[in-house]
Amino acid sequence: MMLDFRGKTVLVLGGGSSIGLALTALLLEEGLAVIPTHASEAGKAAISERFPELARQSPWLDLNDKASQTSLAPFLETGVDYLVDLAHTDHEVLLAAAGEADMDAYFQTNVTNRLLLLKTVTRSMLARRFGRIVHLSSTAAALPAPGQGFYGAAKRAVEGLYQSLALELGLRGISGLSLRLGLVDAGRGERFLDKEDRRQGLAQKIVTVDQAAGTILFLLSDQALALTCTTITMDAGLTAQKYA
Amino acid sequence: MNPFPTICSILAEILDLDPADITPETNIIRTLKAESIDLLEIGIAMQHKLGIAVDDDLLFLKNVRIVLNRAARDNIEALSALKSEYPYLSEPRLHEILEGLSSGPVLQVRDLVAYAEAVTSAAAGS
Numbered sequence: 018m019m020l021d022f023r024g025k026t027v028l029v030l031g032g033g034s035s036i037g038l039a040l041t042a043l044l045l046e047e048g049l050a051v052i053p054t055h056a057s058e059a060g061k062a063a064i065s066e067r068f069p070e071l072a073r074q075s076p077w078l079d080l081n082d083k084a085s086q087t088s089l090a091p092f093l094e095t096g097v098d099y100l101v102d103l104a105h106t107d108h109e110v111l112l113a114a115a116g117e118a119d120m121d122a123y124f125q126t127n128v129t130n131r132l133l134l135l136k137t138v139t140r141s142m143l144a145r146r147f148g149r150i151v152h153l154s155s156t157a158a159a160l161p162a163p164g165q166g167f168y169g170a171a172k173r174a175v176e177g178l179y180q181s182l183a184l185e186l187g188l189r190g191i192s193g194l195s196l197r198l199g200l201v202d203a204g205r206g207e208r209f210l211d212k213e214d215r216r217q218g219l220a221q222k223i224v225t226v227d228q229a230a231g232t233i234l235f236l237l238s239d240q241a242l243a244l245t246c247t248t249i250t251m252d253a254g255l256t257a258q259k260y261a
Numbered sequence: 262m263n264p265f266p267t268i269c270s271i272l273a274e275i276l277d278l279d280p281a282d283i284t285p286e287t288n289i290i291r292t293l294k295a296e297s298i299d300l301l302e303i304g305i306a307m308q309h310k311l312g313i314a315v316d317d318d319l320l321f322l323k324n325v326r327i328v329l330n331r332a333a334r335d336n337i338e339a340l341s342a343l344k345s346e347y348p349y350l351s352e353p354r355l356h357e358i359l360e361g362l363s364s365g366p367v368l369q370v371r372d373l374v375a376y377a378e379a380v381t382s383a384a385a386g387s
Contacts, residue, residue, distance in 0.1 A: 140301075144309050
C-alpha cells in the first residue's frame with residue numbers, strides 16, 4: 018500500500034535519537050521535508066552525520082530550557098504539518114526518595130514545557146487548519162518498573178495532553194495520538210537489555226527501531242488519520258500476559 | 262491603521278457571517294454565538310493577520326468576573342479593578358461592561374479593536 022500525506026513538513030522532536038534518525042530517513046524517502054530537533058551536541062552530530070543536508074536546519078530544542086523553544090519560530094512561521102514527539106528526559110528514582118527540586122524540575126520539563134511547545138505548534142497548525150501530532154509514549158505509562166515513577170507518570174500525563182488537544186481541535190483539522198512502545202532496542206531499552214544478559218530471554222518481546230519508525234510513518238499518513246484522540250500499544254506482546 | 266476591517270473579515274470567515282452584519286457594537290458571544298474554539302481561532306487569526314501578540318485571556322475579557330470577585334474581596338472599586346486589568350478599554354466602555362454583565366458575556370467587536378490598537382501602538386512605541 019502506498020501511503021499518502023496531505024502535509025509536507027514534519028517537525029521531529031528528538032531527531033538525533035535512533036528512532037528519530039530512522040524515521041527521518043523514511044520521511045525523506047516519502048518526499049517530505051523534515052526538521053529534526055536536537056537537545057545535545059551528540060544529537061546534533063548524529064543528525065549531521067546521517068543527514069548532512071539537514072545539519073543546518075536542525076534547531077536546538079531542549080525541553081529543560083524553555084527559551085530554546087524560540088528556535089522553532091521561523092519554522093512555524095513557514096508552516097509545520099506534522100509533529101513527532103520523541104523527546105523525553107530520563108530520571109530514575111524511587112518516588113519516596115525523590116527530592117522536591119527534582120519533582121518540580123522533572124514535571125516542569127516533561128509536562129509543562131512540553132505543553133507550552135504543543136500550544137505554540139498547534140496554534141500554528143490551526144491557522145492552516147491541518148495538523149497531525151504523534152507522541153511516542155511507553156508501556157511504562159501503564160506498567161512502570163520500580164524507579165520509573167516520574168517517567169511513567171509524565172508519559173501518562175502527556176498522553177492525556179495529546180488526547181485532549183486532538184479532541185479539542187479535531188473539528189479544525191488537528192488530529193493526534195500516542196504510541197506506547199514496549200522494549201525497544203535503542204536508548205534506555207538498549208541499556209536495559211544489555212544488563213545481565215536479558216537480551217536472549219526477551220528476544221521475542223523486542224520492538225526494533227525500524228518497526229517503530231515504520232509504524233510512526235504510517236501513523237502520520239492520511240490512511241491513519243482516523244486514529245486520533247487515543248493511545249495505542251506496540252510492544253510485541255510484552256504487557257499482554259499476566260506473569261512474565 | 263484601523264484594525265476593524267481585518268477583524269471584521271476574520272469574524273466573518275470563522276463564524277460564517279456576512280461582514281456587513283458586523284458592527285463595532287456586535288456582541289461576539291451573545292449575538293454571534295462564538296464558542297471557545299472559535300475564540301481560539303479568532304485570536305490566532307488576529308495574531309497572524311495583524312502581526313500582534315495575543316493574550317487570549319485579555320483579548321476576550323475572559324477574566325472579568327474573576328477580576329470583579331477579587332476586587333470585591335479586597336474592597337477595591339469595581340471600575341478601578343477593570344481599568345487596571347484592561348487599561349486599553351475606555352471608561353465609558355468599562356461602565357457599559359459593568360452594567361451589561363447580568364445579561365451574559367460582554368465581549369464586543371470594538372473590544373477586539375481596542376486591544377489590537379493598544380498592542381500595535383505599544384509595539385510601535387517600544
